Amino acid sequence: AGGAGKLSSSHDYPVRGRGGMGVAAMDKAMRGGPIVASFPVEMNDQIMLATSKGQSIRCPVAGISFRSRSAGGVKVFDTGKGEQVVSVALIAEREEDDAQDAEE
Numbered sequence: 001a002g003g004a005g006k007l008s009s010s011h012d013y014p015v016r017g018r019g020g021m022g023v024a025a026m027d028k029a030m031r032g033g034p035i036v037a038s039f040p041v042e043m044n045d046q047i048m049l050a051t052s053k054g055q056s057i058r059c060p061v062a063g064i065s066f067r068s069r070s071a072g073g074v075k076v077f078d079t080g081k082g083e084q085v086v087s088v089a090l091i092a093e094r095e096e097d098d099a100q101d102a103e104e
Helices: 096-103
Strands: 046-051 056-060 085-091
Touching: none
Parallel strands: none
Antiparallel strands: 046 056, 046 085
16 A cells, blocks of 8 residues: 555466465565555556545556565555555556447
């Protein structure tokens, strides 16, 4: 919730059976709070982050570093004192063919 993020491969996250203790997704020291969102993206997509004080920012996925599963992330959004990221939304890049189909 502190504005950190990263790209990582879904293959780095092993499937755990019943009774599994979970899988570390990010270095706890870098996180600065709970993980707010996790979803698959394409490099030409963008994300929108919103904070507890109403600030928002649109960020290209290509600007976020690729890291291993357990590594810390990079600062995506510099939150102010007492401010946390509360929501993240994916803004998927539309294909040209989809745009033409919508017009017809």
